[in-house]
Amino acid sequence: MTKKKILFLLSFLMITMVFGQKKNDVSKVSDAAERLRSAMISGDKKSLEDLILPELTYGHSGGHIDDATEFVEKLVSKKSNFLTIDITNQTIKIVGKTAILRHHFFAKTADLGKEPGEVSLDILLVWVKTKGDWKLLARQAVKAEKKI
Template identity: 50%
Template sequence: MKSILCSFFLLLAVSLSGFAQTADEKAVAAAVEKLKTAMVNPDKNNLNNIALPELSYGHSNGLIENKATFMENLLSGKSDFVKIDLTDQTIKVVGNTALVRHTLTAETKNGGVPGTTKLSILLIWQKQQGQWKLLARQAVKV
């Protein structure tokens, strides 16, 4: 009985270790949350700090924005996220690059017109001077 119990706990420990996040994965997850917050409550400094100057921000309709346009559209209300929910998130860190995939479900009010959207998102983050910064984003409709 002891050997069965020991085997069970060993199997449980090995299984759970696969779900543990590394420090970088936790930092990337925190950066994703900062981005989400900055998109719902746009602030010029927060948006500027979260994204790299080379940002390529792709929409599901094929439109691609640079950093300046991305920020302007959020700050002006042209792109207005009222609420964002992220699900099914995965994070893969490779060196100083992180790939994040998730499903984004949002309530929007783009240009003052209420709406909803559900998108599959790929975010590419780059670690620079100890900080994870958004380099690219691409969305596709679910």
């Protein structure tokens, strides 16, 4: 085999591996986002803590920002109580060990001390690959534009 053929073959294998890994990472980030959705509904402390980094910054559409402790505490105590969460229009972009996930978030809520309600938000999630697992580092919500 000539050097050119060997170089071509090695290049082809490397490209195949890189694209295969990205596809696998997209699937794993999507799975992590689904586990987060379920954990936010259940309020299961361990599940929530397993999905986030201690440095989490969790931005709400009203401007308040929770740290990791506050984020978990609100869901466990049902101060923030999601009855349902529906995710649509999800996109995921992998950049190295960082994933940028965007989606539309529609939820029915029954927060402690408040009337049941609904929220319709556009969400940006930033996930970081840490020791082979994807962990949530940042989240920002904005109120979804009303469609006419």
